[in-house]
Amino acid sequence: MDILIIDDSVFSQRIIANLIAKHLDNVNTYFAKDGEEGLEKYKSIKPDYTFVDLLMPKLNGEELIKLINEYDLDAKIIVVSADVQKSIKEEINAHGVIEFINKPFTEEKAKTICEIIRNEKNEG
Template identity: 35%
Template sequence: MAKVLVVDDAAFMRMMIKDILTKNGYEVVGEAADGQQALEQYKELKPDLVTMDITMPEMDGITALKKIREIDPEAKVIMCSAMGQQAMVIDAIQAGAKDFIVKPFQADRVLEAIKKVLG
């Protein structure tokens, strides 16, 4: 069972993703509300996959992505973006994100991205 770390500053967004994941056989091993927490939890939990919001307080998702990839170049991170953040999505892909999903989340798109990234 793949272990996932869910990162979003909005609790209800984390809940939505968690719901989609657990219903489909993934284990959510941790949650973080900002990039700094995401980095700490990544080191501690070593998840198979991270879903990472782009816009967050303390440390944004792209910075967190870069720092996670410094400690683990193999890290699999899927970015979550709101509509209209295309430029940030491009930055994220260049920084090493494997895919991105757009809010509001559609279960089938989330699962498709995860399956693709986890192989």
């Protein structure tokens, strides 16, 4: 399974990657430090799941999600962000994201996401 983590914080990238790898087997993890790089990597990798931060330089998470969805209608996107305003959350969820996770990304949140991923794979 290929996972792309798009976040301008290397610390956040590592936390997400380590916690996901702890709860899922056979994960290949790729990283991007901003929205522009994230879109390029998305197109070249076509990951199974993409973790997106909202507050990033060059291209913010919301714009990135719109562009990914234009490119791939079946994109599976999970937002991991410190921006937890209700209006932002509603706007982002309208773009069909699988889940909106508030930072910090914790062991408990990783378990929840990995359970969602396992369930989707079993249904598919």
